Amino acid sequence: MLSNRMKNLHPYVPGEQPKDRLYIKLNANENPYPPSPKVIKAVAQAAKKHPEKLGLYPDPDSAELREAIADMLNKSGGVLCRANLEGGKKNGSGALVSPCEADKIPFVVTPDMIYAGNGSDEVLSFVFYAFFDSDRKLVLPEHTYSFYPVYGGFYDIPLEKIPLKSDWTLDTEKMLESANKENSSIIFANPNAPTSLGLTRDEVRNMIKKAPKDRVFVVDEAYVDFGGESCIPLLAEFQNLVIVRTTSKSLCGAGQRLGYLVANKELVEAVTTVKNSLNHFPIDFLAQQAGIAACYDAGYYVRAAQDVAFERDEFIDFLRGKGWFVLDSQTNFIFCKKDGVNGLEAYKKIKSDGILVRRFDTKGIEEYLRITVGTHEQMLSLRKAMEEL
Numbered sequence: 226m227l228s229n230r231m232k233n234l235h236p237y238v239p240g241e242q243p244k245d246r247l248y249i250k251l252n253a254n255e256n257p258y259p260p261s262p263k264v265i266k267a268v269a270q271a272a273k274k275h276p277e278k279l280g281l282y283p284d285p286d287s288a289e290l291r292e293a294i295a296d297m298l299n300k301s302g303g304v305l306c307r308a309n310l311e312g313g314k315k316n317g318s319g320a321l322v323s324p325c326e327a328d329k330i331p332f333v334v335t336p337d338m339i340y341a342g343n344g345s346d347e348v349l350s351f352v353f354y355a356f357f358d359s360d361r362k363l364v365l366p367e368h369t370y371s372f373y374p375v376y377g378g379f380y381d382i383p384l385e386k387i388p389l390k391s392d393w394t395l396d397t398e399k400m401l402e403s404a405n406k407e408n409s410s411i412i413f414a415n416p417n418a419p420t421s422l423g424l425t426r427d428e429v430r431n432m433i434k435k436a437p438k439d440r441v442f443v444v445d446e447a448y449v450d451f452g453g454e455s456c457i458p459l460l461a462e463f464q465n466l467v468i469v470r471t472t473s474k475s476l477c478g479a480g481q482r483l484g485y486l487v488a489n490k491e492l493v494e495a496v497t498t499v500k501n502s503l504n505h506f507p508i509d510f511l512a513q514q515a516g517i518a519a520c521y522d523a524g525y526y527v528r529a530a531q532d533v534a535f536e537r538d539e540f541i542d543f544l545r546g547k548g549w550f551v552l553d554s555q556t557n558f559i560f561c562k563k564d565g566v567n568g569l570e571a572y573k574k575i576k577s578d579g580i581l582v583r584r585f586d587t588k589g590i591e592e593y594l595r596i597t598v599g600t601h602e603q604m605l606s607l608r609k610a611m612e613e614l
């Protein structure tokens with residue numbers, strides 16, 4: 226009874242959400258803080274004042290939301306905060322400070338440069354459909370967001386996975402070499418998951434310069450507000466660049482399912498055409514109200530990101546003090562392992578103490594844990610659980 230297409234489906238496995246007991250959930254990179262009080266008020270008031278809107282189809286193009294996103298990007302400079310570069314650090318973890326002059330977007334972002342969808346997972350899926358083909362391999366890092374290979378299977382797009390370098394950074398040379406061989410597109414997360422490391426904007430610029438010009442180049446900036454450098458300013462230089470964003474991480478909104486992309490308007494139109502052929506109304510009325518309110522309260526999310534970065538750096542120090550190998554993090558999670566400690570055993574021990582972290586059964590990273598940074602109290606509980614490992 227199944228279609229042939231079903232054979233290519235290898236569904237994404239998200240961080241587990243067990244119901245058997247109340248776990249501290251540090252396995253899906255959600256933000257431990259609630260959305261801003263203004264978001265909660267906006268949603269409550271929208272439902273109360275306009276109950277009729279829940280019975281009507283929402284704005285299919287989320288016009289007001291896209292305006293709010295553009296406004297937030299223009300005001301903030303494309304990123305909520307940046308890592309403190311004092312002391313000659315090139316990048317890397319550290320306290321988050323205000324964006325600097327170089328982070329500013331050198332043009333005005335207009336709503337027609339934004340496509341908004343039902344979580345960036347859906348946005349990414351439409352990106353795959355709109356820009357990648359079965360006739361050549363899509364180039365991506367071997368270890369990156371594990372939904373990309375799932376979409377590759379779904380849309381029948383062959384993949385060329387490029388191993389990371391020994392320091393866990395992207396092998397940009399090899400990725401370019403491979404992309405130029407077949408005139409292929411490139412996709413990666415920056416900062417990358419599950420490694421928590423990012424490329425600087427200059428490094429990405431140098432990469433796009435040498436990549437195929439007539440192929441779309443996708444940078445997924447899900448974690449950029451925790452210390453990465455945004456590539457939105459590069460849209461002034463490259464017509465083939467697509468930046469994907471989400472409200473699930475730094476905007477404390479994983480439950481509302483809102484993602485977006487920023488690109489030149491021809492590419493936005495292409496993705497909109499995919500949307501209108503598949504799901505005309507991807508963002509419900511209440512989620513649109515929540516997103517609009519979030520964009521106009523960026524200050525709240527700056528503080529939340531700073532708190533997350535503070536807890537992150539404290540926890541990295543703690544783990545390193547206990548002999549763990551921990552990569553620097555420009556994200557809201559930590560990627561770590563300890564010699565002599567089996568990854569699966571560590572995961573199980575932490576789970577038995579009531580805390581869920583993520584471990585991937587993937588060759589090369591089996592011994593690592595990916596730990597989402599939680600609140601101060603949650604991280605204290607995790608310290609206790611990991612103390613004896």
Ligand SMILES: *Cc1c(COP(=O)(O)O)cnc(C)c1O
Pocket residue numbers: 254343344345346347370414418445447470471472473479482483484
């Ligand atoms: C979490 C994450 C997403 C998915 O975000 P949603 O908007 O919740 O669908 C996309 N890309 C990366 C790299 C992520 O880590």
